Amino acid sequence: MTQTPIRPTHDSPTTTPSAHTPASVQRADTRIDGAEITRLLGGRWWHLRSAARDLALDPRMRKIEGLTHHEHRERVLTQLHLLTEIGDPLRAFPARLGGQDDHGGSLASFEELVVADPSLQIKAGVQWGLFASAILHLGTAEQHDRFLPGAMDLSVPGAFAMTERGHGSDVSGVLTTATYDPDTDEIVVHTPVEAAQKEYLGNAALHGKAAVVFAQLIVDGVNHGVHAMYVPVREERPDGSLVLLPGVGSADDGVKGGLNGIDNGRLWFDHVRIPRVNLLPRYGAIAADGTYSSPIESPGRRFFTMLSTLVQGRVSLSNAATGSARMALAIAVTHAEQRRQFTGGDPQEEVVLLDYQRHQRRLLPRIARTYALTFLGAELLERFDDVFSGRHDTDEDRQDLETLAAATKPLATWNALDTIQEAREACGGAGYMAENRLTGLHADLDVYATFEGDNNVLLQLVGKRLLTDAGKEMMQMDVAGTVRWVAARAADTALHRTPLRRAAQSIRDSGSKARSAGHLRSADVQRELLEERVETMVEEIVMGMRSARGMSDEKAFEVFNSHQDRIIAAARAHGELLAWEAFTDALSRVRDKETFEVLRTVRDLYGLTVIEDDLAWYLVNGRMTAQRAKTVTSYVERLLARLRPHAKALVDAFGYSPEHLGAPIAGPGEAERQQETREYQRRLRASGEAPVDEKTLRAQAKQESQDARAEQPGAPA
Structure with missing residues (x-):
């Protein structure tokens, strides 16, 4: 039976052009399938995520701002006991002990507790994801029987x-x-x-x-x-x-x-x-x-x-952090669709915040990045479930899972902090009010960047894995093969740093910006640019560290330490490539044509803003001409205008209701106030009792004076 796509029931407040709308703002001529996107973002366990979010609506589970830390601690402990009654914190444990042997589903549900209160999510993680899981994964069956019942039913709260x-x-x-x-x-x-x-x-x-x-x-x-x-x-x-x-x-x-x-x-x-x-x-x-x-x-x-065996901490933190970024964007975009500030073409109408290009620049690329990291997080969770279910549990599988988790967690947690802060600023003073959650989310998420592994240390682990893999490739070459490889890299470097490559690219760019922009829209081109950045970074580090072979440990460390920053940069670039690939893979599962086109544009915005953020590297390494670099930025601006009409639908597809967000600024209040203000101003103008603006009065007086002089005899025509 074919399922009819569910269309969003709302219309953006700015889908109808009006006199105050800037000319650069485009209007939607397509409607996206929000329900399909919600399921796509939720991954294999989207139904469990939805159920966990609904659990977070229980008033007993919600965070209360302003409690003392003593009161907050006791409330969260009570909430943990409630979870054992009305929730399902034991899903990952063996069936013989009352669980369901569902590792991926367990984390999917657990990650959504951040909707209720990040403290609840982390304390639950300590109890069942760290303390009890360590017993499960490192202990024997006899120890499971002896220690796990108390850890599972919370009669024995535990520390890790x-x-x-x-x-x-x-x-x-x-x-x-x-x-x-x-x-x-x-x-x-x-x-x-x-x-x-x-x-x-x-x-x-x-x-x-x-x-x-x-x-x-x-x-x-x-x-x-x-x-x-x-x-x-x-x-x-x-x-x-x-x-x-x-x-x-x-x-x-x-x-x-x-x-x-x-x-x-x-x-x-x-x-x-x-x-x-x-x-x-x-x-x-x-x-x-x-x-x-x-x-x-x-x-x-x-x-x-x-x-x-304890990698699930990094997996869950990655996805919980991205969930927090999604909530922050839903709050900020909802506010920006309602709030008006300063008049535009029509002096009687103020402009909606999200119609300003700068506001689009602040929020839309972060929507794109958060979509990409959501898809990467879903892929990470699939890999985690494959390993812990035993379907794919070789030593190589575990190493790959560790590397993917170490690459994802830094990007996800840094994105959350950056996005929440930008959302706070984009909401002005209202964003600073505790009731609107953004300051609390930022404070709670801050430590995510350093626990379960400091982000820079994790990226260093990823970088070492990249170097190890590159080194294995070289070890498999014979002497002649190594010489050819080094010569090829030298020739490639020379080509990209001489006018030859730049001239070839300039010839291809000549003609029109549209042709150059079309080239950048190609998925193959984006993949090539992102892959080449990672490969070149790794190869340059390998070449630079060759001298460490045969050195003493002290000298070898000095060589490694001199490359540490570049190793971390290469690992971050690798993570960004993985996120782009996860997004691209998700596109292949989109059924609705119009939805696919919009999501492909979101993917393009992610890929091109990653490239734009590192344009210096592409220019210095001869991978891009100055003309092409300018085209990247101009095309990003075009994508912003193209996605502007879909911004609200894209954040609505995250699946959070106003009740989930729990932020008055994301409710109907602002829109009602704006409507009340506009009606008041219209009535005042229509009544004829509106006071005359001083600037208008001065302009009228100036015009009358000019007219009087023009009527005097002998005045120039």
Whole structure:
């Protein structure tokens, strides 16, 4: 049965041309299928996303602005208990324990909790996505039976004790020790120095009863690297209060820049003893006779394999951040479609904000980028589900998932912060009011850029993977092949940095701007420009780092460090290419022709603004002439005008109702005020009682004076 596309039920307030409309603003001659776009953006689990958003409408789940951090913490803890009653936080857990073995669906639902309150999303992530998941993925079936029920039903709130005061992103360097004592068959967990205190842990300050602690495992004097273990930290008294167990210390981090519904704090341990069987032994175990064994021989590979089981944190943060960007854009565009400011061609009518080119420049490219990152996030979630469901779970699959997550999370979280801030400014003073959510979203999302891996560190990991792959390609070449490769790169570099390439491009550009713009609209051309940027960046780094071969570790680090900034830039370019490809792939699934044309224009706007932002690279490296560079900017401006009529429909397709957004500025109030103002002014003009504007009076007097002089005898004709 063919499903009839559902058309949007609204019309943009500015779809009808009027005298005040700037000439540069185009009007929509097509209507897009908003329902199809909503499903496309939601990916495989769009129905679960919709259900989770509806759950976020429950007043008990909504964030209340202005609470103290103590009040906010208790409210969020209550909300977590509500989730266990009316939500579905256990979807990813095994069916035999009450779950559904649905890893992708679980994250899709979890990510949407940001609609209700980012603190709720993160505290839920700490409990079920980190604490309970670490037990699930690193523990045995016996440990699942022993530890998971309490973690799943929230009778045992837990902390994820990985980060230390002295070691954040460098997890392999943590200083907490876990030393096996064969005499008692126990592991002694100890914090040797202040820098080894576990820091910024959700549930550590107040609510946590246990923690999964990451420490250097020492057996018979040998350090086997970082391992995880289940450590009780508090016990409950008969009156319901919690007290720290002997040897466990805790401190409250207090008020933070955002996410104050989470009781972040520090934990430390003074020779705390736990049973040997509390070690989570999937990748490293201690037998009853005190011997250590691991299925992975290499300590380095063992460590990264262990961390790969916890990649869902980066996946969920990426998509939750992009969801926050979508909400910010929905608020800002709705406001810009209603708010009027300054008169244009008609002195009696003020211009709608979104009709100004500068306002379009502020918001429309961010809509395009957020669409691209939404599609990239959907692809990341598919990859995650493939690995964790076991359908595609090879070592290579896990490495690819880690790399994709490390590339996506920085782009998504930086985009969220940039978009929320621009949306706030685009809404003027109203955007600064807490009730309109934008300042709160920015404060809560700020830390997303540095937790679950600092963004720059993650991009460095991506860059290393790009260099490794490029190095493998070179290793497979024989001497003659390597010489030819180097010669080809040298010739390519020479071609692009000499007038020959520029002259050829100038000849192709000559004739008309339309021909050049049409060239840029080609998907093949955009892909080539984006791919070539990544490939050239990586190849130049590889060539520059060849000298490090055979050097001492100290000298090799100096060479690497001198290329670090370029490595991160190449990784970011790689992420932007992946987002463009994800968007392009999504276009192939669009059924409605008019919707396809509009979305292709959004994709073009994303691709060309990425290129425009790095025009200096294309010019310096001879990939583009100055004339072509100018065409990029002029064509971007043309795309802005083309998408202007569809801006409201594009953000409506995000699927958030005014109730979801919870921002009065995105409701009907502004439009009603504007309509009331216009009617008042019309009535006043029609009544004849409107006061005369001083400028009009002066102009009339000047004209009368000129007319009087012209009528005098002898006045020039």
